[in-house]
Amino acid sequence: MTLENTSSNKMFGGWLKQYSHYSETVNCPMRFAIYLPPQAASQKVPVLYWLSGLTCTDENVMQKSGIQRVAAELGIAIVAPDTSPRGDNVPDDENGAYDFGLGAGFYLNATQAPFNTHYQMYDYIVKELPILIEQHFPVSQQRSVSGHSMGGHGAITIGLKNPQAYQSISAYSPICNPINCPWGQKAFNGYLGSDQTSWAQYDSSELMKNATVKIPMLVDQGSDDNFLVEQLKPESLIEAAKVQQYPLILRMQEGYDHSYFFISSFIEDHLRFHAKHLIK
Amino acid sequence: MTLENTSSNKMFGGWLKQYSHYSETVNCPMRFAIYLPPQAASQKVPVLYWLSGLTCTDENVMQKSGIQRVAAELGIAIVAPDTSPRGDNVPDDENGAYDFGLGAGFYLNATQAPFNTHYQMYDYIVKELPILIEQHFPVSQQRSVSGHSMGGHGAITIGLKNPQAYQSISAYSPICNPINCPWGQKAFNGYLGSDQTSWAQYDSSELMKNATVKIPMLVDQGSDDNFLVEQLKPESLIEAAKVQQYPLILRMQEGYDHSYFFISSFIEDHLRFHAKHLIK
Numbered sequence: 001m002t003l004e005n006t007s008s009n010k011m012f013g014g015w016l017k018q019y020s021h022y023s024e025t026v027n028c029p030m031r032f033a034i035y036l037p038p039q040a041a042s043q044k045v046p047v048l049y050w051l052s053g054l055t056c057t058d059e060n061v062m063q064k065s066g067i068q069r070v071a072a073e074l075g076i077a078i079v080a081p082d083t084s085p086r087g088d089n090v091p092d093d094e095n096g097a098y099d100f101g102l103g104a105g106f107y108l109n110a111t112q113a114p115f116n117t118h119y120q121m122y123d124y125i126v127k128e129l130p131i132l133i134e135q136h137f138p139v140s141q142q143r144s145v146s147g148h149s150m151g152g153h154g155a156i157t158i159g160l161k162n163p164q165a166y167q168s169i170s171a172y173s174p175i176c177n178p179i180n181c182p183w184g185q186k187a188f189n190g191y192l193g194s195d196q197t198s199w200a201q202y203d204s205s206e207l208m209k210n211a212t213v214k215i216p217m218l219v220d221q222g223s224d225d226n227f228l229v230e231q232l233k234p235e236s237l238i239e240a241a242k243v244q245q246y247p248l249i250l251r252m253q254e255g256y257d258h259s260y261f262f263i264s265s266f267i268e269d270h271l272r273f274h275a276k277h278l279i280k
Numbered sequence: 281m282t283l284e285n286t287s288s289n290k291m292f293g294g295w296l297k298q299y300s301h302y303s304e305t306v307n308c309p310m311r312f313a314i315y316l317p318p319q320a321a322s323q324k325v326p327v328l329y330w331l332s333g334l335t336c337t338d339e340n341v342m343q344k345s346g347i348q349r350v351a352a353e354l355g356i357a358i359v360a361p362d363t364s365p366r367g368d369n370v371p372d373d374e375n376g377a378y379d380f381g382l383g384a385g386f387y388l389n390a391t392q393a394p395f396n397t398h399y400q401m402y403d404y405i406v407k408e409l410p411i412l413i414e415q416h417f418p419v420s421q422q423r424s425v426s427g428h429s430m431g432g433h434g435a436i437t438i439g440l441k442n443p444q445a446y447q448s449i450s451a452y453s454p455i456c457n458p459i460n461c462p463w464g465q466k467a468f469n470g471y472l473g474s475d476q477t478s479w480a481q482y483d484s485s486e487l488m489k490n491a492t493v494k495i496p497m498l499v500d501q502g503s504d505d506n507f508l509v510e511q512l513k514p515e516s517l518i519e520a521a522k523v524q525q526y527p528l529i530l531r532m533q534e535g536y537d538h539s540y541f542f543i544s545s546f547i548e549d550h551l552r553f554h555a556k557h558l559i560k
Contacts, residue, residue, distance in 0.1 A: 009541040010504070016541055066346040066544065224290070261289040261296055264346065 001132055006031070012072035013038035016062055021132065025124040026085040027117055032129065033058040034137060035068045039075035044140040046167075046278035047133060048271070050080045051125065051147030051154035053173075054183075055103045057082050061148075064260035070271040076278060077139050081129055083150065085118040093190075099183050100190055106178075107154030108202045110191035119191055122202075126158055126165070144274040146170040148263055149227070153178060156204040156217070156237075163213035168277040170218040170270045172263050173225055177205040177236035184231075205233075208240035208248075218249045218273045220266050222256030283416055286311070292352035293318035296342055301412065305404040306365040307397055312409065313338040314417060315348045319355035324420040326447075326558035327413060328551070330360045331405065331427030331434035333453075334463070335383045337362050341428075344540035350551040356558060357419050361409055363430065365398040373470075379463050380470055386458075387434030388482045390471035399471055402482075406438055406445070424554040426450040428543055429507070433458055436484040436497070436517070443493035448557040450498040450550045452543050453505055457485040457516035464511075485513075488520035488528075498529045498553045500546050502536030 007018040014037040023030040039045050048071070050061045058080040061067060071078050084090070084105035091114045092101035101115075110119035133139060144167050147155035152174025159169035178184020179199045188199045200206040221234050228234075234250060241248035256262040287298040294317040303310040319325050328351070330341045338360040341347060351358050364370070364385035371394045372381035381395075390399035413419060424447050427435035432454025439449030458464020459479045468479045480486040501514050508514075514530060521528035536542040 009537055009539055010502075010535040010545070011541045012545045063540070064343050066349065068541075069346065069544070222290075255290040257289055259289055260343070261291045261348075264349070265290070265292045 001135070003132070003136055011035065011068045014040065014068065014072050016068065018058065023085075023124055023128060025120050025128045028085045028087045028090055030082055030085065030124070031058055032079060032081045033062050034133070035062065035071055035078040036137065037072045037075050037077060040077060040138045044138050045075050045077050046142035046144070047077045047079055047139045048274055048278070049125065049129075049143060049145045050078055051107060051145065051151030052080065052083050053147070053149030053151050054083070055098050056151070057103070060260060064264065065267050066264045067267050067271065070268045074271055074275045074279065076271065076275060077137065079129070079133055081125060084121065090118045091115055100186055104150065104187065106150060106187045106191060106202070107158060108191055111198065112191060112193045115191050122158070125154065126162055130165075142167055142278045144168045144170070144278055146270055146274070147174070148172045149258065150175055150183070152219070153204060157202050157207055159215060159217070160204065160207040160211050163215045166215060168216045168218075168274050170273060172220050172266070173222060173227070173232055173258050174204060174219060174234075174237075175232055177203060177233040179203045179206065180236070181231045181233060205236035205240045208237060208244055208246060211244055211246055214246050216247055216273070216277055218270060220251050220253055220270070222258060222262050223252050223254050224256060225258040227258055281412055281415070283412070291315065291348045294320065294348065294352050296348065298338065303365075303404055303408060305400050305408045308365045308367045308370055310365065310404070311338055311362055313342050313360045314413070315342065315351055315358040316417065317352045317355050317357060320357060320418045324418050325355050325357050326422035326424070327357045327359055327419045328554050328558070329405065329409075329423060329425045330358055331387060331425065331431030332360065332363050333427070333429030333431050334363070335378050336431070337383070340540065344544065345547050346544045347547050347551065350548045354551055354555045354559065356551065356555060357417065359409070359413055361405060364401065370398045371395055380466055384430065384467065386430060386467045386471065386482070387438060388471055391478065392471060392473045395471050402438070405434065406442055410445075422447055422558045424448045424450070424558055426550055426554070427454070428452045429538065430455055430463070432499070433484060437482050437487055439495060439497070440484065440487040440491050441481075443495045446495060448496045448498075448554050450553060452500050452546070453502060453507070453512055453538050454484060454499060454514075454517075455512055457483060457513040459483045459486065460516070461511045461513055485516035485520045488517060488524055488526060491524055491526055494526050496527055496553070496557055498550060500531050500533055500550070502538060502542050503532050503534050504536060505538040507538055
């Protein structure tokens with residue numbers, strides 16, 4: 001697998017870099033960003049994978065969250081993939097909507113044509129990308145996963161389904177119960193088809209009901225988030241975690257909204273949380 | 281003067297807000313952003329004015345620099361104005377270039393038609409905006425000024441010309457000697473006319489030669505900045521400061537470029553520098 005480096009910026013003594021590569025999983029070129037903290041110059045560092053939300057790319061978290069400052073202090077690499085396959089050959093929402101198709105891969109493996117050829121974001125994130133990262137960069141196999149909104153859904157589902165592969169999970173404003181909200185229903189119907197029995201495998205609240213290996217999980221949710229009631233439904237995740245006695249810390253943050261201004265306000269907490277589990 | 285609040289986001293316990301207002305100085309509606317730290321809920325706080333660079337608006341520093349985190353800790357309000365007048369009636373560069381006209385006001389008072397009607401950014405920043413801010417928000421009259429690139433030029437020239445109005449000056453990658461670089465020559469020729477005797481009043485290195493009231497100044501410059509040699513010319517400022525025995529701290533930051541990734545890496549230093557002089 002070859003990587004093409006397309007940008008480099010020094011930040012907090014380390015380096016933020018963008019790469020593109022051809023993905024065999026999603027059958028198109030993919031871009032990702034990696035922040036390598038100063039410690040990576042002399043040792044292998046653990047990795048936090050950041051999964052972004054609807055409409056985002058690898059760039060949002062790297063430009064807006066301030067994550068690199070704390071990553072540089074703690075010695076954690078940050079990897080931010082794109083939120084969907086891209087390119088002229090990749091099918092999009094028929095009306096170009098923001099919540100399906102390009103920029104809206106939902107971190108699942110699509111089964112429905114025409115989306116199943118490219119929309120294999122679950123396998124890309126869980127299988128292809130970590131191998132690529134661990135081959136090409138000075139990183140250890142200690143991994144954690146975090147994300148925002150659709151990416152919070154991605155982080156929780158991927159972490160719960162692969163507890164052996166990640167040390168900890170965190171999320172901001174995650175779509176906690178996609179099978180019961182408009183964003184999730186539209187996406188799952190389009191990518192997975194109308195047979196809802198296939199949907200639960202990508203639903204954080206449903207997965208939580210069967211979680212046995214329990215890796216630590218931190219979730220922050222803004223109380224003034226416009227999407228809270230209709231789309232995010234943290235109460236479903238909380239309820240399932242209670243029944244399952246899952247070590248979920250879910251914090252309702254008074255007055256905060258759905259934006260990166262909210263994310264940046266608590267990014268230090270999330271990195272220190274992951275560091276406890278990534279760095280022994 | 282009436283202000284219209286157009287956005288509000290909670291950040292680090294304080295509030296980031298955008299406002300628009302009609303400016304009598306530049307004769308059009310203007311937008312600015314203000315970050316009010318948590319301390320502003322119960323007391324008057326000092327203000328750091330941030331002047332952005334070419335092509336920027338009030339949003340760049342608020343989205344990309346991480347400045348609010350440190351402002352919240354130290355109890356400093358941040359005010360970010362736009363970089364030029366805007367609107368259909370405001371003349372732009374005849375070719376729509378990025379370095380003149382809209383987004384490129386250069387923090388001066390234009391004397392040449394058709395620009396002189398609106399491009400009065402010096403008076404807007406120095407006179408109108410602080411009055412507006414001090415009338416409408418819980419801030420003291422303790423002010424400092426900072427900025428990036430064209431905004432670094434703005435911060436240094438405005439601070440040097442008004443040392444009684446500001447406690448301290450800082451800049452990232454400032455255009456230090458605009459009368460001797462392409463960006464500055466184009467702008468000054470267009471806004472001030474071809475008679476170069478009027479140019480020195482807006483040139484940091486020239487002003488430095490006559491600085492008598494010497495407020496503290498911190499400048500950070502990336503060594504890998506693409507604009508360093510042709511446009512920024514910090515050596516002119518350093519030379520003038522030496523002759524004048526001006527308390528200039530100019531740090532060449534190895535490997536950093538011209539981007540907000542560079543700014544964010546040192547924003548904490550700049551705020552702590554200003555806090556020493558703003559908060560007694």
